[in-house]
Amino acid sequence: MLNDNDEEKKDDDKEEEDKPPLMEEITIPSVTELVEVGVQFLPTKGGITSIDFDKESRTFHIPIINLDENSEVVLRNLVAYEACSASGPLVLTRYTELMNGIIDTENDAKLLCERRIIINHLKNEKEVTGLWNGMNSIEERERDEGEKGIWGESREVQRRANEEEWYSDVEEENEDDLDALRGSDEEGERYAVWNDDMEKRGVDLFVGLQFATRKKYKEVLKDWVVRRGWDLKFLKSERDKVTAICKNGCDWRIHASSVMKTSSYQIKSIKGKHICNHRTDNMQADYKYIGKRIQHFIKDNPNEGLESLKNKIRRDVQVECSMHKVYRAKRYALELLRGDVKEQYNRLYDYCATVVKHNPNSSMVLKVDRSLTPPVLERMYCCLSGCKEGLLDGCRPIIGLDGCFLKGLYKGQLLTAVGRDGNDNLVPIAYAMVEVEKFDTWEWFLNLLLRDIGSHEDRGWAFLSD
Numbered sequence: 001m002l003n004d005n006d007e008e009k010k011d012d013d014k015e016e017e018d019k020p021p022l023m024e025e026i027t028i029p030s031v032t033e034l035v036e037v038g039v040q041f042l043p044t045k046g047g048i049t050s051i052d053f054d055k056e057s058r059t060f061h062i063p064i065i066n067l068d069e070n071s072e073v074v075l076r077n078l079v080a081y082e083a084c085s086a087s088g089p090l091v092l093t094r095y096t097e098l099m100n101g102i103i104d105t106e107n108d109a110k111l112l113c114e115r116r117i118i119i120n121h122l123k124n125e126k127e128v129t130g131l132w133n134g135m136n137s138i139e140e141r142e143r144d145e146g147e148k149g150i151w152g153e154s155r156e157v158q159r160r161a162n163e164e165e166w167y168s169d170v171e172e173e174n175e176d177d178l179d180a181l182r183g184s185d186e187e188g189e190r191y192a193v194w195n196d197d198m199e200k201r202g203v204d205l206f207v208g209l210q211f212a213t214r215k216k217y218k219e220v221l222k223d224w225v226v227r228r229g230w231d232l233k234f235l236k237s238e239r240d241k242v243t244a245i246c247k248n249g250c251d252w253r254i255h256a257s258s259v260m261k262t263s264s265y266q267i268k269s270i271k272g273k274h275i276c277n278h279r280t281d282n283m284q285a286d287y288k289y290i291g292k293r294i295q296h297f298i299k300d301n302p303n304e305g306l307e308s309l310k311n312k313i314r315r316d317v318q319v320e321c322s323m324h325k326v327y328r329a330k331r332y333a334l335e336l337l338r339g340d341v342k343e344q345y346n347r348l349y350d351y352c353a354t355v356v357k358h359n360p361n362s363s364m365v366l367k368v369d370r371s372l373t374p375p376v377l378e379r380m381y382c383c384l385s386g387c388k389e390g391l392l393d394g395c396r397p398i399i400g401l402d403g404c405f406l407k408g409l410y411k412g413q414l415l416t417a418v419g420r421d422g423n424d425n426l427v428p429i430a431y432a433m434v435e436v437e438k439f440d441t442w443e444w445f446l447n448l449l450l451r452d453i454g455s456h457e458d459r460g461w462a463f464l465s466d
């Protein structure tokens with residue numbers, strides 16, 4: 001199990017290392033937005049190199065392009081050709097990205113057609129919008145999946161060489177939702193931060209919601225979709241941005257990115273409507289996820305068989321998984337529980353010190369085998385002052401002794417001493433956790449007990465045991 005954890009750590013590290021460097025995000029406003037703030041669009045007779053923005057007159061110069069049903073294929077091939085053979089900057093690629101960036105809606109396309117920058121031979125503006133945005137989405141997908149596709153090997157290599165250029169300005173249109181939410185209020189914005197309470201209440205994800213880390217965001221997102229029976233596909237999973245879509249291919253998508261170079265993550269947009277059927281073959285529900293979900297069940301039923309556990313997972317998590325996955329999930333859940341218990345054992349010294357601090361005259365004794373590295377806990381004895389005084393003040397001099405097995409992950413046995421008060425009620429006096437019930441451990445326990453409650457000669461104790 002430890003190996004699994006290591007693996008996970010390695011995976012995470014690797015994931016972080018593979019990410020391109022954190023980059024300034026560039027938001028490209030749409031044509032409509034630019035026109036609204038007074039930017040003019042003028043067609044140029046020159047080629048791509050004639051693209052220009054004149055700050056003085058606030059005029060965007062863009063070359064004229066004729067679009068018909070062959071344009072998309074031609075553009076794609078040109079972009080591919082450029083990626084294979086260009087030694088300098090990928091100007092055509094940048095041009096298609098620019099056009100995709102400024103054309104978000106039919107209205108954007110309409111405005112460019114009216115200004116004769118786009119000469120439209122397609123059926124309508126919707127097709128123009130689809131052409132540019134469609135090109136982008138397919139490129140993104142290929143990039144993410146590392147598919148060679150029609151672009152061939154060399155494009156992939158070129159792509160890596162131009163990684164910085166490539167990654168710098170995709171997805172910006174998705175920032176719009178948050179910008180709209182943000183309004184004109186720039187300073188002192190406060191967004192809801194995901195917390196455990198929201199987790200318990202099953203709060204829906206919404207635009208603007210923040211998460212402490214990228215890892216937390218992905219964890220919550222996974223849980224959110226699995227609980228709804230959806231499956232995800234990550235289009236982009238970089239250090240500073242994560243975009244996911246519905247795996248069934250409906251138009252639902254969610255985009256989040258890091259907040260101003262901090263470790264915080266924020267949902268920037270949620271688009272589309274998910275209308276797909278429930279999926280039980282959910283890839284997001286990996287063995288670790290399932291392990292976490294069944295952790296409490298395993299805690300109560302550590303010996304539950306795999307077959308019935310599989311049924312339990314189908315019923316409660318609503319995910320169908322292989323026996324192997326059930327096995328790994330169970331092992332992972334046990335590991336999580338052990339880690340938990342281990343952590344508590346690690347704090348026994350603190351626990352004893354705290355008990356004594358708040359209950360003066362109490363006895364807390366830890367017996368540790370220091371000949372081993374690391375030292376191993378053998379026994380713990382506890383006699384609270386209140387119990388001790390209760391016995392001395394108002395109980396008969398009769399002490400009952402018994403032992404029982406501990407059923408936690410670390411086993412051992414519990415020894416107890418109880419008294420009886422004037423009303424015949426049981427009064428706990430002291431207890432000890434020992435490795436095993438034997439003469440030596442009883443002797444150790446009784447010596448400590450007598451030290452606390454006074455000797456047999458002084459008090460005339462009578463002991464009862466089975």
Ligand SMILES: [Zn+2]
Pocket residue numbers: 246247248249250251252273274275276
């Ligand atoms: Zn869907």
